[in-house]
Amino acid sequence: MDQKREIKALIGDALGPAAVGSYLHGSAVLGGLRPASDLDVLVVSRRRTTAPQRRALLDGLLGISGFTGGARPVELTVVVHDQVRPWRYPPTCDFLYGEWLRDAYATGVVPEPEPMPDLALLVTMALAGDHPLTGPPPAQVLDPVPWADVARASVHGIPGLLDEVDSDTRNVVLTLARIWSTLATGEIRTKDAAADWALDRLPPRHRPVLRHARDLYLTRRYSEESWSDGLRSRVRPHVDHVLTEIGELPYA
Numbered sequence: 001m002d003q004k005r006e007i008k009a010l011i012g013d014a015l016g017p018a019a020v021g022s023y024l025h026g027s028a029v030l031g032g033l034r035p036a037s038d039l040d041v042l043v044v045s046r047r048r049t050t051a052p053q054r055r056a057l058l059d060g061l062l063g064i065s066g067f068t069g070g071a072r073p074v075e076l077t078v079v080v081h082d083q084v085r086p087w088r089y090p091p092t093c094d095f096l097y098g099e100w101l102r103d104a105y106a107t108g109v110v111p112e113p114e115p116m117p118d119l120a121l122l123v124t125m126a127l128a129g130d131h132p133l134t135g136p137p138p139a140q141v142l143d144p145v146p147w148a149d150v151a152r153a154s155v156h157g158i159p160g161l162l163d164e165v166d167s168d169t170r171n172v173v174l175t176l177a178r179i180w181s182t183l184a185t186g187e188i189r190t191k192d193a194a195a196d197w198a199l200d201r202l203p204p205r206h207r208p209v210l211r212h213a214r215d216l217y218l219t220r221r222y223s224e225e226s227w228s229d230g231l232r233s234r235v236r237p238h239v240d241h242v243l244t245e246i247g248e249l250p251y252a
Helices: 003-018 049-066 099-106 119-129 147-156 160-161 169-185 193-198 203-217 233-245
Strands: 018-023 039-045 074-080 095-098 132-134
Touching: 003 018, 003 039, 003 049, 003 074, 003 132, 003 147, 018 119, 049 074, 049 099, 074 119, 095 203, 099 119, 099 233, 119 147, 147 169, 160 169, 160 233, 169 193, 169 203, 169 233
Parallel strands: 039 074
Antiparallel strands: 018 039, 018 132, 074 095
C-alpha cells in the first residue's frame, strides 16, 4: 500500500477544495520512520469540517491505518486555517485520527473539534520539515509558533503521560526525554535523538531504563515490547528523576 498516495486521495475526496494543504511532521521529517512510528499528517482546511466530512475521513482512515500489508498507523490532524493563522494558544483541533482511539471509533465515536495544545509542536515540526503532501509549502500557510507556546505545549501533556507509565512505558520514557531536551535546547528531536541527548546527562543508575526504551523504539513494534522485572522496577525512579530535571528548567 502506498499510504501517502492513499492519504492524499482521501483528503481530496473528503475535503475537496476546502483543503489548503497537508504536511508531514513527526518522525517522517525529523529523522526517519522507526518500526513503531506513525505516519503523521497535518491538514489545513479553509473551513470547519462538516459531520459528513469527518465521517468520510474516519471511514477512510480506518481502512488505511494500521500494521497490515506493510502499512503504518496514521495520525491525521485537521486544523482550520483562520484558527492557526494568526497563531493563538491554545489552538483548536478540528479533527483527530489516531490508532490509540480505534476502539472508540468502533463504538461509533466520531472526532469533534476540541482544544489541542500539542498543535504548537505539530505546526513547529511541519514548518521545520517543509514536506507538503499537497498544497503550497507550509511556510506559506502556517505562522511560526512562539517559543513560549512550544514550551507550554511540551509540559501540558505530562500529567496524562504519568497515568500511562505502566501501560505505555516505552513511549512515556521517550516522550519525557524529548520534553526535557526540547525545553533545555529549544530543538524538537526524534525520540531516539532525544534519548541520546538525555543519556549523556543522566546519572548512571538511571540510564538503563532510557537505553532500553530507545533500543525498543529503534528495533521493535509496540506489540514486541518487553521489560524485565529488574528494569521495570527502575522505571518510576527514572521518571521521577527526569521530572525533577524538567522542573528545574526555566521554561517548565
